[in-house]
Structure formats: C-alpha cells, structure tokens
Amino acid sequence: GDALLPAPQSISILSTNMKHFLTWSPVIVQGATVRYSVEFQGEYERDYANGSWIPISECSLTTATVCDITPDISATVAYKLRVRAELGATRSRWGTMKGFFNRVTTSLTPPLLRVLADGHHLLVELADMGPAFQFRLLYWKKGQESRVQQKVMREVSSVVHLDTMEAGAEYCVKAQTHVEAIDRSSSFSPTQCVRAQGDTSVRL
Amino acid sequence: GELYCSLPNPRNVRFESINMKNVLHWSAPEGTGDGVLYKVKYAVYGVGKWIRKPECRNINRTWCDLSSETSDYEEQYYASVKAFLNGTCSDWMETTRFNPLTDTKIDPPMVSVSSTGKSISIILTAPEKWKRSPEEESVSLLQVYPGLQYKVSVLNKKTKKRWFFSISNNSLVVPWLEPGTTYCVSAQIHVTTPLLDSGFSKERCIATLKDK
C-alpha cells in the first residue's frame, strides 16, 4: 500500500509580493505518472479544530510539483503545509513542510515605476501588484532634497497625476510598496528624475 | 385561507438597489400569459414578521418599490412575491437576505467643471441616499460610506493623454494646462470596504483660454 510510494521531499515555499507557491521534488516511478495532493492547516485548525487539514482542490491529483497556495494563505498566522504522492490506488505518507509558513515573511520587491513629465505635470505609472498593495511615493525638486513630499496611492492601473511642477525645474521620484495586512514595506525603487517644460525664470 | 396553489412560481425574485432606492423585481411565472396578478410582503431579518405591502397588492407589474420599508440600512430584509391567475396561485417566492449597505449600487458622482485661464477646476458631488420626499433631509452617500474616495480622469483631447487623480475631498484644481485646449473630465466613486465602485460619470469637456 502506502509504504511502496515514498513521500515527496524538499517541500518548501517560494513567497514573493504576497504570492505564495509550495514546491517539492518529484517522486520518480519509472514509466508511471505520479500525482500529488496538497493540504494546509492554519493556526485556527491547529488550536481550535482538532488539528484538521484542509485540501486545496486545485492541487488535488496534480502532476505538477508546484501549487499556488495564495488564496488559502489569507491570514497573517502560522500555516503548515503537506503533500503526498499518489499512483493509482497507492498513496505515499504525507510529506509535511518543516516548520511553519507565515506570509509576514514574504519578500517584497520595489514597485515597477515609470515617471513622466507632461508640460508642468509630474505623472507616474506603477505596475499593479494586487489589492493587498499600497504605493508610497516620495518626490522632491532637485536641489531641495530636504523638502521631500509624499503621496500614498492604492489604485494604480494607469497614468496617475502626482503634482504640478515649477517651469523648467527637475523633479525626482522614488516609490516603495506597503502591505497593510502584514504591516511591511519594500525597499525603494531607483530614483527617476524628469524636467518640467518651460523656462526656469518663470515663477508659478 | 390560501387557495390550492398550482400556478408556477414567480422567478428571479430579487432586490435591485441604486443609491439605496430598493426595488423588488421578479419575472412572471413560466408559461403564463397576461392576466397574472401579484402580491408582495417583506420582513425585517431577526424580527421575521411578514408585513404586506398594500400598494403592491393585486398588481400586474413585476416590480414593487420597497425603498421606504427598507430605508434603515442597519437592518437586513427579505421580501416575497405570490402570483394569482384564474383562481389559482403560486407559492410565495423569497429573495435572498438583502443588506442595503453592501448590496446597493452607487451612481457616479456629479461633475462640474470650470476653466480659468490655463487651469480647470473640478467639483464633485456624491449622490444622495434615496429619500421618501423632496422635503426630507438629504443624506449624502459620503455620510453613509465614510471611506468614500473619488477617482478622476482628465483627458487632453489634443494629445489624447489621460491622467488619473485619486482624491478624498470633493474638489480638484489642475493648473498649468495647455492654452486653447479641450479637456474632458469624468469621475468614479470608490469605497474600499465594503467594496463598492460606481461607474465613471459622463464626460464633461471644457476648453482652456487661448494665449493672448
């Protein structure tokens, strides 16, 4: 029965920007297609529901050795994950990931930022990263690094107006993401500077 | 007492709500032509006592305005419809539980635009919650949804470039625009929780003054 099929090994999680993927090494059986099933257990299940496990249907009897567990890891608590191999009626023991996974450990990368000047207007474009993300933008007039201004944005799907610029002046912008659910921020994107149209002698 | 009810049931009984104007809608029973009449009742969830709606008794239309009866958005409601034809009737057919606060749709804001020299100023007005009569005090949806924000789109008709602004207050001035250029503005309401978005309002266009 179960003992003939080894449990999956090297079970680990890749988590970047609040997208979490469980991966494991394939179980090799010559000339056969091994399938896998994944289950998760949150702190609630451990402490209040007799240690029950919940199957992830999208990763039941899958031939892949990766499973997107993002929809199920939707709380900032410690989760356990396990995988087993299945070949016909034969099932391996569960391979359980060592330790716990808490989404607070996800790695946050700086946002993809594009800064534009359109006449006197400072504009930005930010790649959408999902509903969990806010963007914190810092901008300043070149030479006035001490007078940095800040704007927090949530909805970004297009060119967003940041501010109006003084004629001919150069403005610099950098951005970081913030995830309220885990109360963490990414590092800043590289600074980008653009120049406003017009003659610098014209004052607003 | 109730007649023997063998008439097919009204279908798709549901609330359709815009700015908390809560109207019960349904489709006629399958296979019944003209002549079907309906009656309507409603209940406050947790109280459960069914209350008849006299203005929607023996009606042949397939809607009934229950805005007045469901105006307290701290309550939740059920409504039900029964059909009658030639001495026979259908069962009572109920809605799902209706929560005016989360189940309403929101109209776009009203947008007014004016131009002064090289800038345009935009004033946004959130729609009002439905009210029984014009004399009744108005309640803005801003009061109902404190986290309400506006997303404003400004389109330069010459360059076809569109900018977006995300603002919480209801006015916006965009200075330093191109002279003699038409700009078209539309706006959308965004509430984060409960998650509610209006559509974008109709575009309002205005031209900046030409350079002297």
Place this chain on the structure above:
Amino acid sequence: LSMTEIRAGFSAIKANIQSRDPIRSRSILSHPHSLHKVKSSDRCCITHHLFTFYVDKVFKHCRTEDSFVNRKISSIANSFLGARRRLGQCREQNNCVCGEESTEKFKQILANYEGLNVTSAAMKSLGELDILLDWMEKS
C-alpha cells in the same frame, strides 16, 4: 484592523451560508438588541468579545460539504485569530475597557446563540458576519 480580507472571504460565501439559515425571525447580533446601539466607549471590548465568540464557538460548527466554502471559512477563522491578537494588544495597554453595559450586551448575544441548536446557531452567526463588519466599520 483591516477587515478587507475578511469581507472579501465572506462575500464569496455569503449567499451559500445565508441560504443554510432558514430562520428569519431570530438573529444573533441584530435583534432584539442591535449592535448599532452600543456606546462607542464599549466598541473595543464588544469587538474583542465577539472575535473570541466566533473563534471559540462559531467556526468549528460550520463545516460544510463544499470544499470551497470550507476553505473560505478557514481563511476567515484564521484572519479572526490574527485580528483578535492585535485587539488583545489593545487590551493589554488598557485601551479596551469592558464596562457593565458591554458585558450585558455580550450576554444577550450569547443568550440568542444558546437559544438555538448549535449548528443552526453557528451557521446563523456566520451568516451575520456582514452585520458585525458593517458595525465595526461604521465611523
């Protein structure tokens, strides 16, 4: 406390859960006494009581035959644990005082709950999650 994720999880199963509660005439949270009548000074304490109520009494009796619904209930339950922990920190800093009125209020809610059999009471409580969230997010 960001309720966005809990709201999203609940919205996904609201119709399913509420359809399992046929009792129109009884409520756990809104009748006979509405949450909306709670004084603002009591809100933090009642919220903490209610989070504990849902974690200890409600979620475990809401298992269904639907895997999708069970997964959403799990994410709501685990989110409640996270939120209750943050609320607990408020209590430790004495910012969440429990007055007589809030204790009385919570007793009424428990009485409503115990007035039904466990599964019905649990499913009804879960179906009333939007009542709790609406009240929590009211300014």
